[in-house]
Amino acid sequence: MSLYAETRIVLAVDLDYFYAQCEEIRNPEIKGKPVVICVYSGRTVDSGAVSTANYVARSLGVRSGIPIILAKRLLAKHPEARFLPMDREFYESVSERIMQILRYHSSKIEQVSIDEAYLDVSENTRGDFAVAEKIATEIKSEILEKELLTCSVGVGSNKLISKMAVDAKKPDGLTTILPSQVHQFLDPLLVGKLFGIGTKTEKKLGDLGIKTIGDLANYDVDELSEEFGPNLGPLLKRLAQGIDDDPVKERETEQLSRIVTLKHDADGFDFASEITPLCKDISNRLVAYGLVCKSIGILVITTELKTKNRSKTLDAPTNSEVRIESVASELFQLFFREENETLARRVGIRVSSLTKTESLKKDASLTEFFS
Numbered sequence: 001m002s003l004y005a006e007t008r009i010v011l012a013v014d015l016d017y018f019y020a021q022c023e024e025i026r027n028p029e030i031k032g033k034p035v036v037i038c039v040y041s042g043r044t045v046d047s048g049a050v051s052t053a054n055y056v057a058r059s060l061g062v063r064s065g066i067p068i069i070l071a072k073r074l075l076a077k078h079p080e081a082r083f084l085p086m087d088r089e090f091y092e093s094v095s096e097r098i099m100q101i102l103r104y105h106s107s108k109i110e111q112v113s114i115d116e117a118y119l120d121v122s123e124n125t126r127g128d129f130a131v132a133e134k135i136a137t138e139i140k141s142e143i144l145e146k147e148l149l150t151c152s153v154g155v156g157s158n159k160l161i162s163k164m165a166v167d168a169k170k171p172d173g174l175t176t177i178l179p180s181q182v183h184q185f186l187d188p189l190l191v192g193k194l195f196g197i198g199t200k201t202e203k204k205l206g207d208l209g210i211k212t213i214g215d216l217a218n219y220d221v222d223e224l225s226e227e228f229g230p231n232l233g234p235l236l237k238r239l240a241q242g243i244d245d246d247p248v249k250e251r252e253t254e255q256l257s258r259i260v261t262l263k264h265d266a267d268g269f270d271f272a273s274e275i276t277p278l279c280k281d282i283s284n285r286l287v288a289y290g291l292v293c294k295s296i297g298i299l300v301i302t303t304e305l306k307t308k309n310r311s312k313t314l315d316a317p318t319n320s321e322v323r324i325e326s327v328a329s330e331l332f333q334l335f336f337r338e339e340n341e342t343l344a345r346r347v348g349i350r351v352s353s354l355t356k357t358e359s360l361k362k363d364a365s366l367t368e369f370f371s
């Protein structure tokens with residue numbers, strides 16, 4: 001029992017080719033075609049860089065970060081290829097719903113980016129890796145069922161191992177590395193694959209004759225200290241041995257939003273019925289997280305794909321659906337009076353300045369009282 005209590009288990013969840021996969025869900029007929037999500041700089045029609053590509057495009061050589069012009073050249077013989085502008089708001093709304101799914105499986109969750117999170121499941125699994133793998137499977141099928149999206153999960157005894165595990169098999173992967181398998185998993189990998197090692201450090205290690213993670217794990221720690229300093233030297237060796245004590249850090253949710261494509265483009269606030277479900281969903285999520293918001297905002301995405309915002313700070317924080325909807329309606333009316341040339345294609349609601357509800361604090365103290 002005491003042994004189990006000390007075994008940590010961390011899941012790393014990574015949503016596969018996230019932006020491109022979001023576009024595939026919104027528009028299923030592009031699935032199976034090369035899909036490239038672009039960040040246009042706006043200077044010329046095609047200037048800018050590739051943000052994400054789906055696996056079909058990747059198999060044809062398209063990579064994140066390459067110029068759009070190069071991607072177009074690579075896909076010149078594929079007229080079915082789709083080049084789409086990045087729609088961050090939409091991806092954020094999908095991401096937020098998925099993070100909410102993850103929260104059902106552990107309250108200890110660290111969201112690293114829009115498409116990555118760590119979950120500490122030590123407590124709910126009591127250190128049992130078989131249980132952790134079952135949770136990982138449930139997470140994968142729940143995300144697929146509810147959001148139609150695949151993800152990859154790594155299961156390990158800390159963040160480093162779970163991150164290395166998730167990277168080992170993508171897309172739609174599930175990789176578990178038991179504590180007894182850490183060395184045989186890490187040792188043969190090139191040292192540049194070790195999480196946190198950049199190309200500069202990799203080169204320096206190479207100069208010392210260190211090619212694999214195993215080489216680094218077995219290297220003399222004093223020599224590493226001499227080369228990299230008294231902190232980084234020993235740290236590199238520990239990482240190569242798969243040791244990582246960095247806790248899963250819960251981060252506060254900063255904002256929640258939902259966005260919708262209107263049934264008809266609008267030049268005035270005549271879509272009240274379409275924002276009701278958004279307000280309801282945001283209110284439900286605030287209640288589920290035990291949060292209230294002090295600021296309510298709206299966003300309007302125009303037919304020219306420009307995003308415009310308005311927001312209002314409240315006198316008293318709220319999580320009430322009715323209050324969110326009334327403030328949002330007021331902001332939309334004001335918006336269309338001020339911007340009477342604007343034609344809205346998509347609209348959204350965003351709440352921010354989030355804090356814990358007082359009642360939740362009370363509940364927590366009650367729980368302490370009864371335990």
Ligand SMILES: [Mg+2]
Nearest residue numbers: 014015017115
């Ligand atoms: Mg990803």
